[in-house]
Amino acid sequence: MPKQLVLKAMKSPGWLVALCFALWFAAHSFFAFLFVSATVAIWIKRSIKAALKEEKVEDSKAPAHAVVAPAPADANVTPLKRQYAKSAVVVPLKTGTDD
Template sequence: MPKQLVMKAMKSPGWFVAVCFALWLAAHSFFAFLFVSATVAVWIKRSIKAALKEENAEDSKAPAHAVVAPGPAEANVTPIKRQYAKSAVVVPLKTGTDD
């Protein structure tokens, strides 16, 4: 919905104003809040179903036994060097007394 809202708002700012008004009304009215909440819940449910359908379609198109070519494991590995091996030095505060 946010992507659709942005696309519609770029084409017609009236959509953006309408959604902003609906959110403002939902902030001031309990029944409008329930309606907006139900609408958002339905939208989220539909988007999750669509994403799962796309994922299942991609999984069915992918080959079942993909072969990964092993590369040289230790040819490009460099050892990790610690840049800051020592801890910071704690300097006592100078308060102006000779203690």
């Protein structure tokens, strides 16, 4: 529901004004703050529950036994050399002076 509310607020200036007014009112009224906080908490709880349910469905669709071929032990592996990128800490700042 909040996702739909945000999309409506982005498409219509009336919804944006209503959303801003509701947040402003919640900032100035304790009871409005409690209502908005409860609404956000319920929304977060529902979105977490939906994500867990979706993840559970994806896990059930995954194959039970995935066979992975082991890498040969005698493969020629070259060690990686660390390459450090220049950062703002290393490169002196250009201030425009000659000193």
